[in-house]
Amino acid sequence: MKKNFVKKSLASTLALAMVATAMPAAFTTASAAKAPALNRTSKTLYINENAVGNKYDFNISNKVSGSKYSWTTSNKSIATVNSKGLTKPGTKTGKATISCKITLPTKKTKTLKATVTVKENATKVWAKNAPENNTVGIGENVFDFDSSFSTASGAKATDYRMWEIDEASNTAGAKIDRKNGKVTTTKAGEFKVRVRAYQNKEKLAANDTVDSEWMTIKVVSSLKSVAQTATNKVAVTFDDNMKATVKAENFAIKNKATNVVSAVKGITFSEDGKVVTVETFASYADGATYVLTYGDKEFEFATTIGEVATIEVKTSTVVENKATEIEYVLKNANGVDITDAKKSSVTIEEVENKDGWYNTTDGKLTIFNKGSVAKLKITYHTYKYDTAGNEEGAVSVDATITAVDESSATIGAYKNYVITEKDSVNWDKVTENKNVISVNETRNLFLNAVDSNNNKVTGLTFESGNENILLVSTVDDHATLIAVKEGSTVVVVKNEKGSVLWTLPVVIKAERKANAISLAKNSTTLVAGTEIATDSIEVKIKDQHGDDYAVAGNFANPVAVKEYTNGPKIDIDGKNITVDAKTATPGTYQYKVALANDANKVTVLTVVVKEKPSTPVNSYKLELSSNTVDTVVDEDTTATKSVDVKVLGYAGGLAVENAEAKITVTGPNKYEKTYDNNFKFDYVTVSNGTITKLAKGTYTITAEKDGKTIAKTAIVVSDTQAAPTVTLNKTTYAGIVDDATVLAAMQENTTVKNAAGKELKVADGVGITGVEYTKNGSSVFVKSVTVKEKFGDNSFEHTVTVGKTITIR
Incomplete structure (x- = not known):
């Protein structure tokens, strides 16, 4: 018994051993064995050979010795694989299955699969459409931009796309839907827009994108309504601030029935600049229709005079012990000011005045002491009576007037104030207070304040509310600020008597430092072997507060993302990166551009170098550095401005x-x-201390070759310069009528102020230097004057319309 048991046990053990040896470990279900597996079951690759992720080596774990491996792809156009599992993108984008068939020594097989998604980075992206003349209006969804992109291989690009507006150039309050490209604007101005292609959010955040060229779009305002407001005035309402845009000569008015022209005397603006009041020399006819022409459009409006329906008293206070004229406005039933037509029929009666008197001869009221009150009755008379002797249609209003001290009567609230590095301010362009300064900065503070007669308040002094963080000194009509420490305080404004008029809040931010870097464009395409295979890309830097920061010297030399053989030459020229691909090998090259003080703040420049086509030139295109320019000048205008x-x-x-x-x-x-190719179109010229400008309008550029037109485009030149104001103080002058006398009369009898309110005096080498006029005996009609204004070390001569008659005898 014992012997048989030993034999059976031995036989069983040998049998188990044979089974274990014959069974492949990879295909067992025993807990101690693992099946062969791929190191990845999905992978994304890019066709672009210079991008990271242009190949992947699939490996198998838990291999069985003696096995054979066969690698295949479901679509060679999308992805290829070699005998060792090295997978590369093909020539098309899409998805392919990479399979590995494993044949074991036992001839049994198993197939492992992985999905490979092949993408290709866009190497070029562009806007497919643009508004006519690159101009849109003001409003919601004024234009719908569309885009397209391409790749180096010609395969379909797989990047995402988004639209972006350059906020630094956005003077139109423009907003764009990043996905669909629809633009909304809020005011006239301009903005730059581009489309960006990117692979993912991480690369977008790192500015590793392909961008189109910036496209400059001009936003223009439009006229909304015209309505009579006085016997010789109409209110012209626009959808934007027109202070820096329109002039009196832009308007023409005529009677629709008779075609008699009403000459325009001048214009004034509402506080927001959207309502332009146009005043004519003559009053309008009652019950007539007039036509106002602005630009190439005509607008009709009805005029009425009629009878007085209401009286509005404008005077509520007078300066103590100072004779003051009582101001009032007569309006008809339509709310039109008809004071000039009806004021001869107005009487003012003193009802009560225990501390003063009303002079009926000159229409002025005097109240001797502060706080005393006078009561007046203002009546418009028709002098038409019924049978009972009662006046018909008369209108009366009672007025209560209080005496105050002079400062209370003449100075109210300031309009706005600005902290700036400039030496003057154009208040027509200021729409909000600017009250920020950074530590270690020196800036100027300008205050816009007028008295009750709309004259600029002078004699002001400025002090700091906290000298531990802000130093303040008074310089002429403004203040100089030096920021010492981060925080907030006020600038205290006092009058000549030392009384505090206003306190102006000021915010002192941390010292500025470079914080973000970007490029005017993140990609450029050049053709090797050509003389024009060069480009210059502007670098832009922002500080931590989002404001523009000095560029030159504050960014590092571009660094290639990988080692390239015979790539383009990359260099720095001031605030620009220069690219020279004349002798470069065709391909795609990428370079990181970082801040000099922070290598982690980067943007990426992609340079696509193409092989020169073997086909001849078959089309031509005019390229401009800008299609729209503004001839406005300031103290920073030190050199000629041009378009390439x-x-x-x-x-x-x-x-x-x-x-x-x-x-x-x-x-x-x-x-x-006429020019040869490749020239500079000068629209502002600075030479020998003198600034000259091209006239506003559209300049058509035509290129001809062999007597045929091969390309055509245009540049739109605008001028938002605010001209000085010329106020005529006296209309008579002694002398004979000749050029010298007329010039002297205008120089001596006028007050000339620039846009910032600073007086321009001939004694200072500025002011009126010339006069255009016509004469009739001793009467001289002054059409316009030439006013010289200094901007830094240079000067510009404005032509300012006067349109008034003076007498010289």
């Missing part, structure tokens, strides 16, 4: 040469000049 103009020849859709062409520019006032 060139015509390029294209082959196979790529720019390959500067074309040999004659370029003609035509514009307003019979402007015509």
Whole structure:
């Protein structure tokens, strides 16, 4: 028995051993064995050879010795794989399945699979459409931008796209839907817009994107309504602030029935600049229809005079012991001011005045002491009576007037104030207070305040509310501020008597430092082997407060993301990155551009170098550095301002040469000049201390080759410069009528102020330098004057319309 048991046990053990040896470990279900597996079951690759992730090596874990491996792809156009599992993108984007068939020594098989998604980075992205003349109006969804993009291989790009507005250039309050490209604007101005292509949010945050060129869009205002407001005035309402845009000569008014023109005397603006009041020399006819022309459009409005319906008393206080004229407004039933037509029928009666008197001869009221009150009755008379002797249609109103001290009567609230590095302010362009300064900065503070007669308040002094954080000194008509420490305080404003008039809040922020970097464009495409295979890309830097920061010297040399063989030459020129790809090998190259003080703050520049097409040039295009320019000048205008103009020849859709062409520019006032290709179109010229400007309007640029027009475009020149104001103080002058006397009369009898309210005096080398006039005996009609204004070390001569008659005898 014992012997048989030993034999059976031995046989069983041998059998188990044979079974264990024959069974492949990878295919067992025993807990101690693991099946073969791929190191990844999904992977994303990019066609772009210079991008990270352009290949992947699939590996298998838990291999069985002696097994054979066969790698295949479901679509070679999308992804290829070699005999060792190394997978690379093909020529198309999409998804492919990478399979590995494992054949064991026992001839049994198992197939492992992984999904490979192949994408390609866009190398170029662009706007497919643009508004006519790159101009839109004010409103919601004024334009719907569309975009497209392409890749180096021609495969479909797989990036996301988004629209972006350059806030630094956004003077139109423009907003854009990042996804659908619809733009909403809130005021006239301009903005720059571009489309960006990116792979994911992380690369977008790092500015690792491909961007289109910035497109400059001009936003123009429009006229909404015209309505009579006085016997010789109409209110013209716009959808935007027009203070820096319109002038009196922009309007024309005529009687629709008789075609008699009502000459425009002048214009004034509402506080927000949206309502322009146009005043004519003559009053309008009662019950007539007039036509106002603005630009190329006409607007009709009805005029009424009628009878007085209401009286509005404008005077509620007078300065103690000072004779003051009582101001009132007569309005008809339509709310039109008809004071000029009806004031001869108004009487003012003193009802009560125990501390003063009303002079019926000159219409002035005097109250001797502060706090005393006078009561008046103002009546408009029709002098029409019924049979009982009662006056019909008369209108009366009672007025109570109080005496106050002079400062209370003449100075109210200030309009606004600005902290700036500039030496003057154009108040027509200021819509809100600017009260921020950073530590270690020195800035000027300008205050816009007028008295009850709309004259600028002078004789003010400025003090700091806390000298531990802000130093303040008075310089002429403004203050100089030096920020010492972060915090907030006020600037105290006093009058000549030392009385506090206002306290102006000021915020002192931390010392500015470079915090963010971006490029005017993040990609450029150049053609190797051509003389035009160069580009210059502007660098932009913002501080931690979101404001522009000095660029030159504050960013590091661009660094290639990987080592390239015979790539383009990358260099720095001031605030620009220069690219030279004349001798570069075709391909895609990427460079990181970082802040000099923070290597983690970067943006990426992509340079796509194309091979020169073998086909000849078949089209031409005029390229401008800008299609819209503004001739406005200030103290920073120290050099000539120009637009770069060139015509390029294209082959196979790529720019390959500067074309040999004659370029003609035509514009307003019979402007015509001819240039060779690749020139600068000067719209503001600074020479020998004098600034000159091109006239406003559209300048057409035409390129010709062999007598045929090959390209055409235009530059729109605008001028938002606020002209000085000329106030005529006296209309008579002694002398004979000649050029010298007329000039002297205007120089001596006027007050000239610039846009900031600073007086321009001839004694200071500025002010009126010329007069355009016509004469009739001793009467001289002054059409306009030439006013010289200094901007830094240079001067500009404005032409200011006067439109008034003086007498010289």
